[in-house]
Amino acid sequence: MKNKIIITFFFIGICFAVSAQRISVEEYIEQFKGIAMDEMKRSGVPASITLAQGILESESGNSELVKKSNNHFGIKCKSSWAGESVSHDDDATGECFRAYTNADESYRDHSDFLRMNKRYSALFGLDQDDYAGWAKGLKKAGYATNPRYPDLLVKYIEQYNLQQYSLAVLNKLPDMDLVKQEPGLDIDLPMEITNDGKLAEQTDNTTQSESSRLSSINKIKCVFVNKGTSLLVVANKYNINLNKLMEFNDLTEDGIVEKDQYLFLHKKSKIGEIEFHIVQPGESLFDIAQKHGIQMKYLLEYNGLQGGSKLKPNSKLFLQPGLNLATQKIMDKKPTVHYVSPKEGLYGIARLYKVTVEQLREWNQLVTDELKIGQEIIVTK
Numbered sequence: 001m002k003n004k005i006i007i008t009f010f011f012i013g014i015c016f017a018v019s020a021q022r023i024s025v026e027e028y029i030e031q032f033k034g035i036a037m038d039e040m041k042r043s044g045v046p047a048s049i050t051l052a053q054g055i056l057e058s059e060s061g062n063s064e065l066v067k068k069s070n071n072h073f074g075i076k077c078k079s080s081w082a083g084e085s086v087s088h089d090d091d092a093t094g095e096c097f098r099a100y101t102n103a104d105e106s107y108r109d110h111s112d113f114l115r116m117n118k119r120y121s122a123l124f125g126l127d128q129d130d131y132a133g134w135a136k137g138l139k140k141a142g143y144a145t146n147p148r149y150p151d152l153l154v155k156y157i158e159q160y161n162l163q164q165y166s167l168a169v170l171n172k173l174p175d176m177d178l179v180k181q182e183p184g185l186d187i188d189l190p191m192e193i194t195n196d197g198k199l200a201e202q203t204d205n206t207t208q209s210e211s212s213r214l215s216s217i218n219k220i221k222c223v224f225v226n227k228g229t230s231l232l233v234v235a236n237k238y239n240i241n242l243n244k245l246m247e248f249n250d251l252t253e254d255g256i257v258e259k260d261q262y263l264f265l266h267k268k269s270k271i272g273e274i275e276f277h278i279v280q281p282g283e284s285l286f287d288i289a290q291k292h293g294i295q296m297k298y299l300l301e302y303n304g305l306q307g308g309s310k311l312k313p314n315s316k317l318f319l320q321p322g323l324n325l326a327t328q329k330i331m332d333k334k335p336t337v338h339y340v341s342p343k344e345g346l347y348g349i350a351r352l353y354k355v356t357v358e359q360l361r362e363w364n365q366l367v368t369d370e371l372k373i374g375q376e377i378i379v380t381k
Contacts, residue, residue: 025160028060032072033165035107040169041230041256043111044124047165049134050110052156056149064088069099073110124236129166131157169233215262218269218293222262229257238265250289250296261290268295272319281313292319335363336380340371353379 023031029051036047036054057074058066065071069086077085077096084099100106114120119141126133135150135157143149157163213223225234231254235242242254248264257263272292279288285305289296300307302318311317338349346369350357360366363378371377 022062023060025055025060025156028055028058029160029162031061032103032107035104037165037169038228039107039111040128040166041228041233042108043115044128044230044232044236045111045114046128046131046134047169048131048157048162049138049153049166050107051160051162051165052131052135052153053110053138054107055156055160056152065097069097070103070106071097071100072103072106073113075106075110075113124232128170128233128236129163129172131163131166169230217262217264217291218273220264220266220268220293222264222293224262225257225260227257227259231255231257231263234263240265250286261287264290264293268293270295270298271321275318275320275322277317277319279311279313279315279317283311283313285309285311288317294319335378338377338379340373340375340377342373345369345371349377349379355379 032054033047033051036050039045039050040047054061054072057063058072061072065074065086065088069084069088071086074090075098076090077098081098085096086099087094088097089095090097098106098109100109114123120138120143123134123137123141126137132150132154135153138144138153139147139149146152215222215224223234223238231245231251232242234240235245240248245263245265246252246254248267250268268289272294274292277288277292285296285299285307288294288311289299296307299305299317299319300309302321336353338353340349346357346360346366350360357369359381360377360379361369363381
């Protein structure tokens with residue numbers, strides 16, 4: 001009898017220990033909302049959808065699969081997976097599931113899994129605050145076999161107010177909820193370029209709105225965004241192809257912007273509005289190209305520089321083609337001349353120097369094709 005009592009208390013103790021280790025839905029949301037919001041900024045997957053899927057697929061972080069593999073979204077290996085894996089019983093016995101070092105890796109792979117897979121591409125044409133549309137779209141694309149999957153996601157989003165995290169990223173929270181926002185999500189008032197090329201904040205007291213965030217530099221429409229803003233979010237918001245947005249702004253990698261800056265919504269100009277810019281401490285070529293709305297390749301060309309060149313503070317950087325150091329060196333060189341031989345004509349000279357007859361006429365201001373023996377003909381520009 002005594003042994004039975006001891007065994008009973010032993011099992012009760014185990015149950016209490018297991019119960020104490022479980023986390024609640026609210027605790028799960030608090031722990032992972034930041035990752036979900038970061039992933040929304042990076043990839044465009046709504047934070048509300050990510051959190052709802054995490055709650056459902058991982059049993060709020062308490063599932064066996066999470067405990068042995070950090071897999072919060074039940075993503076199976078598939079043929080393309082080259083990372084770590086674990087065996088887990090799901091639709092069949094001993095199925096292969098992806099394994100991660102931590103939850104951050106799982107959340108990132110979930111975003112990339114949706115973004116890189118063609119069958120989910122239609123989702124990214126939906127508004128990021130349309131959680132019902134995303135929930136239905138996931139089911140339609142075959143993410144889950146449960147016919148109630150969309151309803152369950154919507155239930156969690158509405159029951160636990162997960163939509164607030166998507167709205168925070170989109171800067172759409174009502175004023176009363178702004179205190180709940182993560183720092184750095186607000187979009188500042190746009191700035192304007194002063195005569196010396198520096199950014200100056202607007203001083204008007206108008207209410208911040210969509211139109212107040214839009215601006216124009218060098219007659220090119222642009223928008224001022226904060227550090228941490230997703231390029232994909234901006235592309236979707238202004239209906240621009242992500243690759244085009246990157247091209248417009250001389251960017252080679254997508255993701256999130258690393259500093260407060262302007263993003264151009266159209267192709268930048270080949271020349272700046274002013275002749276030159278005085279380099280400020282810490283400024284990069286990219287900073288200056290963005291401040292003046294000029295394409296990077298032309299900024300480099302006008303100054304005889306290569307990409308990644310370091311700039312000296314207080315040095316002059318030309319924004320227009322003219323007498324900068326590179327072109328001055330070219331102009332200092334004397335043009336090559338050719339002395340006309342007997343029976344020699346423009347066509348023969350042009351072929352000799354691999355130029356056109358029209359170029360020879362232009363460089364030498366010729367009104368006829370008749371040449372004199374010994375005449376000097378300029379054969380380089």
